[in-house]
Amino acid sequence: MTFSDILHETHSALSSNKVRSGLTTLGIVIGISSVIAMVSIGEGAKTQIQSSIEGLGSNLLTILPGVVQPGRGIVSSGRGSAQTLDTKDGDALAELDGLAGISPELSRRFQVAAQNGNNTNTTVNGVLASFLSVRNASLAAGDFLNDAANRRLGRDAVLGATVKTDLFGEEEAVGQTIRINKVNFRVIGVLAAKGGAGFSGPDDMVFVPLSTMQRLLAGVEYLSTVSLSVADKSRINEVKDAATSLLLARHRVSEPDFSIISQEDILGTLSQVVNTFTLFLASIASISLLVGGIGIMNMMLTTVTERTREIGLRKAIGATVRDIQLQFLAEAIVLTLVGGIIGVALGAGIALAVTRFGIVQTHVAFSSVALAFGVSAAIGLAFGYYPARRASQLNPIEALRYE
Amino acid sequence: MIEIKNITKTYTTGSIAFTALRGASFGVAKGEFVAIMGPSGSGKSTLMHIIGALDTPTSGSYTLDGKDVSALSEDELARVRREQIGFVFQTFNLLPRATVLRNVMLPLVYAGVPPLLREPRAAAALRSAGLGEEHFAHRSNEISGGQIQRVAIARALVNNPSLILADEPTGNLDSRTGEVVLGSFQRLHREGRTIILITHEQEVAEHAERIIHLKDGIIVSDAKVANRRIIQQ
Numbered sequence: 001m002t003f004s005d006i007l008h009e010t011h012s013a014l015s016s017n018k019v020r021s022g023l024t025t026l027g028i029v030i031g032i033s034s035v036i037a038m039v040s041i042g043e044g045a046k047t048q049i050q051s052s053i054e055g056l057g058s059n060l061l062t063i064l065p066g067v068v069q070p071g072r073g074i075v076s077s078g079r080g081s082a083q084t085l086d087t088k089d090g091d092a093l094a095e096l097d098g099l100a101g102i103s104p105e106l107s108r109r110f111q112v113a114a115q116n117g118n119n120t121n122t123t124v125n126g127v128l129a130s131f132l133s134v135r136n137a138s139l140a141a142g143d144f145l146n147d148a149a150n151r152r153l154g155r156d157a158v159l160g161a162t163v164k165t166d167l168f169g170e171e172e173a174v175g176q177t178i179r180i181n182k183v184n185f186r187v188i189g190v191l192a193a194k195g196g197a198g199f200s201g202p203d204d205m206v207f208v209p210l211s212t213m214q215r216l217l218a219g220v221e222y223l224s225t226v227s228l229s230v231a232d233k234s235r236i237n238e239v240k241d242a243a244t245s246l247l248l249a250r251h252r253v254s255e256p257d258f259s260i261i262s263q264e265d266i267l268g269t270l271s272q273v274v275n276t277f278t279l280f281l282a283s284i285a286s287i288s289l290l291v292g293g294i295g296i297m298n299m300m301l302t303t304v305t306e307r308t309r310e311i312g313l314r315k316a317i318g319a320t321v322r323d324i325q326l327q328f329l330a331e332a333i334v335l336t337l338v339g340g341i342i343g344v345a346l347g348a349g350i351a352l353a354v355t356r357f358g359i360v361q362t363h364v365a366f367s368s369v370a371l372a373f374g375v376s377a378a379i380g381l382a383f384g385y386y387p388a389r390r391a392s393q394l395n396p397i398e399a400l401r402y403e
Numbered sequence: 404m405i406e407i408k409n410i411t412k413t414y415t416t417g418s419i420a421f422t423a424l425r426g427a428s429f430g431v432a433k434g435e436f437v438a439i440m441g442p443s444g445s446g447k448s449t450l451m452h453i454i455g456a457l458d459t460p461t462s463g464s465y466t467l468d469g470k471d472v473s474a475l476s477e478d479e480l481a482r483v484r485r486e487q488i489g490f491v492f493q494t495f496n497l498l499p500r501a502t503v504l505r506n507v508m509l510p511l512v513y514a515g516v517p518p519l520l521r522e523p524r525a526a527a528a529l530r531s532a533g534l535g536e537e538h539f540a541h542r543s544n545e546i547s548g549g550q551i552q553r554v555a556i557a558r559a560l561v562n563n564p565s566l567i568l569a570d571e572p573t574g575n576l577d578s579r580t581g582e583v584v585l586g587s588f589q590r591l592h593r594e595g596r597t598i599i600l601i602t603h604e605q606e607v608a609e610h611a612e613r614i615i616h617l618k619d620g621i622i623v624s625d626a627k628v629a630n631r632r633i634i635q636q
Contacts, residue, residue, distance in 0.1 A: 005512050016500045310498060316457060317558065318485020318513040320478045396457050400492065 001323050010330045013303075021335060024299040028339025028379070029346060031289025032372045036347025036364065038285045041354055042278025044362035049270045052194075052201075053263055059100070059233045060134070061240055063093070063226040063247070064259045084257040085223040087214070092250060093226055098239050100231040103127060103134040104223045106213050112206055113179045114167040122163050124180055124206045126213020134229040137202050142174035142189030150209040153216065157185035158207040161193035180206065181217050236262055292339065293379040300332050300387035311391050312399025325392040332384020333377060340376030344369050404565060404597055405431040405454065410463035410473075411620075412449050423449040425620040426463070431599065433565075436592040438600045438608035441617035448570075450617065451601045455490060455568045456483040468565055485514045489559025493571035496555040497543035503529065504539040507558045514562055525561055532557035533587055549580035556587055560596075567591065567598045573607055585610045586634035610634070 014021045065084040090104035106126040113119035131137070132144050140161065149156045157178060164173045176187045185208060193203055214221055228243065230236045240260050247258055304311070311324060348369075351362040412424040423446045431437050441447040452458040453465060456472055457480070465473040472483055484490075489510075497506045507525040516524070529539065532553045538546055543554070552572055559567050569588065573581030589610060592598055600611055608614050609632045616624040 001512055001515070002518065004518070012500050313492075313496075313498070314509070314513070315481065316455070316484060316490050316492075317510045318481055318562075320481045320513075322478075323513060397452050 001326065006326055006330045007334075009327050010334050013307075013327075013331055014334065020299060024295050025335050025339040025342070027292030027295040028289070028336050028376055029292075029343040031285065031292040032340050032343025032376055033345075033347035033350065034285035034288055035282055035375075036344055036368060036372055037350040037354075038281035039278060039368045040347065040351035040362045040364045041360055042274060042281065043365055043368070044351070044355070044360045046271055046274045046278070047363055048361050049274060050267060053267050053270070059230045059236060060136075060263045061228040061230060061236065061243065062261045062263075063228065063243065064261065065222070065224065065257070067256065067259055083220070083222045084251065085226060086221050087210075087223060089247060089250060090223055090226050092246060093228065093243060096228075096239060096242050096246065098231050098235050098242075099228055101130045101134040101229040103131045103227040103229075104210060105131070105225040105227065106210060106218060106220070106222065107205070107224050108213075108218050110181050110217065112163070112167065115177055115179075116168070116171075118167045118169075120163060120166040122160075122166075122204055122206055124208060124213065124217060125202075126210040126217070127207050128210050131207065131227075134227050135202060137194065138192045140190045140192040141172075142187070144189055145207060145209050150211050153212045154209050155183065155185045155212060155216075156188045156209065158189040158191060159187060160191050160201075160203045160205040160207075162203040163206055164190045178206070180208070183216055236264070289375065289379065293336070293383040296332055296335055296380065297383035297387060299335075300328060300384055301390070303331070304328065304387050304391040307391075308394060308399045308402040311394050312396045312402065315394070315396035316400060321392045324394075325388045328388035328391045329381065329384045332388070333380035336376040336380035336383075337373070340373050343376070344372050347372070404433040404435075404468060405599075406464070406466040407454075408464045410450075410453060410460045410465060412446075412453065412458070413461045423620055424453075424460070427617070427620070427622050428463075429615060429622060429625055431597065433597055434592075434595050435613065436588070436598045436600070436611045438602060438611035438614045439617060440602060440605070440608045440614055442603060444619075445617040446620040447601055447603075447617045449620075451568065451570055451599075454566075454599060455488055456480045481513075485510055485562060487565045489562065489564040489567045491552065491555045491559050491567065491569040491572045493574040496551050497558075499543050502540050502542060503534070503546070503554050506543070506554060507561050510558060510562045525557070528557040528561040529554065532560065533583075547580070548576050549583055552576065552580075552584045553587065556584070556591075560591070565597060567596055568601075569598065570601045571603070572600070573602070573604075581607070582634055585632075589634055606632070 063085065087104065090102065094102045107123050109121060110124045111119055111121050112124065127145065128150060129144060129146050142158070144158055145156055148154070157180070159167070159173055167173070167178065168176065173187050173190050178185050178187060191202055194201060208217070228239065230239045240262065243260055244256060248254070248256060251257055314324060348364045351364050354360055355362045407430065408428050409426045410424055410428070411422065411426055413420050413422045427450060439447050439450060449458070453460050459475065459480070460473050463473065464471060467483065467487060472480070475483065498509070504522065504525055507528055508521045511521040511524060526536070526539065534550060534553045534557060538550060543551055546554070573584055576584060585607065588598055588600065600608070602608050609628050609630070611628060612631065613625070613627050615622055
């Protein structure tokens with residue numbers, strides 16, 4: 001029996017009962033498409049989180065005052081209330097080996113008003129000129145704050161992309177005056193949008209010189225964040241350890257009253273969350289795939305019973321055990337493969353729709369498509385094997401007599 | 404060509420043993436047309452299964468074309484069936500899904516005949532079984548009972564087997580159509596084929612050259628037909 005003979009027999013058998021073959025295939029279609037869609041959405045979410053975090057500046061160590069308590073996360077750590085980092089800590093940290101840059105920051109939320117009447121409540125961040133390079137940000141218009149502005153308590157401001165739109169819309173922002181906490185600032189630049197990054201994203205911020213922030217706006221000498229950019233990514237842990245021991249010594253404490261978080265830590269935690277979630281969704285989808293497989297087995301068993309006499313006849317005219325087994329196995333595999341192909345197309349379609357509607361930028365990985373095909377073929381084999389074996393072991397005499 | 408020596412067959416269902424054949428012995432020469440007769444329960448079906456290599460005897464020996472068939476494995480039996488034996492059954496003759504031509508090609512598929520050679524050989528077998536080309540593309544529900552049996556005969560012939568084994572081939576046909584089918588067997592016999600016909604009807608059996616009577620698992624008579632019925636075509 002050649003390959004094309006098997007295909008011919010399979011086609012003839014499956015097309016003789018189109019509705020049943022179609023419904024059985026539908027089970028596999030639903031299983032495969034939901035696995036593909038779930039995994040694609042999960043992968044998409046992971047890539048999105050990854051790129052927005054890396055967009056904040058790779059090789060970045062973020063030092064926060066206070067202790068980030070395990071289980072409570074970064075966001076609820078009460079940063080801003082703890083006052084264990086100050087400008088002198090920042091100066092000391094700048095002396096560390098292996099740094100490409102350091103950006104001490106102090107941020108507070110203020111109401112910011114433009115002269116055209118628009119106003120917004122946003123984070124005002126006091127920074128140095130080094131912010132731009134350390135945090136991997138770039139300008140869309142104008143200039144960034146320079147060191148001279150910092151020394152003379154300059155009232156210059158640079159707007160994040162979101163703030164610029166909120167206050168000035170399509171208008172030119174550079175040269176305008178804004179009012180923060182009753183102090184007038186001159187807008188000298190606008191940052192390019194970074195997108196995503198809900199966590200300390202620079203889009204929804206106004207940047208002013210650090211000294212102006214500390215003396216004029218907040219009235220404190222403390223820092224809310226120190227960002228360190230490490231020159232060599234492989235030395236990031238070394239720098240982290242050095243910064244830890246330096247701060248411990250300066251604060252004369254044995255337990256850290258600050259936290260040092262690397263982008264890797266954040267990335268790792270978020271990826272883990274997304275992975276778990278993807279796995280959870282994929283396993284629900286896999287259950288429907290399993291149910292689809294059982295549907296295949298059920299149909300094949302019915303088919304074998306219905307075609308008992310046909311099997312007997314085939315055996316009488318010389319079909320071997322292997323011929324019969326191959327024939328029925330091929331039917332199961334073709335059903336699942338057809339289901340797999342339609343399922344991959346449907347799953348990719350769902351993923352595409354999710355992207356189109358702007359929910360998550362999904363990513364249909366080749367590996368998940370290959371996996372889906374492999375799994376559907378394997379389901380065909382696994383669930384087709386038993387019925388095929390049953391068919392092939394029928395006694396031809398009994399099978400011919402079967403009514 | 405066929406040598407059957409002291410064949411017995413015992414079926415065991417649970418603790419009950421049933422002996423269908425109790426030591427049958429006979430031979431069939433090449434080119435013979437033999438009918439095996441007997442009432443139901445006489446063991447003729449069992450004998451047919453053994454001759455057809457669908458089953459093996461409990462004891463005794465069966466030689467087909469000089470080869471011992473009585474102790475072969477399942478796949479070896481399948482090989483004997485597809486190379487040396489052509490079956491014509493009483494019912495369920497054709498695959499309803501496939502065309503007449505495809506049905507006749509099926510034994511060639513299992514015998515591993517190259518695809519290009521199959522169609523001409525199947526067409527030739529159909530023509531020699533007396534079926535016109537206009538029916539080749541029909542399915543079995545589109546042709547008559549007599550035509551179905553001719554397709555079945557063509558399928559039995561297509562592998563050029565040493566033996567044609569017909570199990571009640573006229574059982575489901577009216578007497579006129581039955582005669583046509585028996586006529587086909589007689590023609591094949593004249594062409595030199597070896598044919599064994601299993602039947603319970605004396606009239607049908609008399610179309611053969613020789614009748615073997617079976618009763619309660621033993622052969623009670625084995626004789627030439629005195630007044631053979633010949634169908635003129």
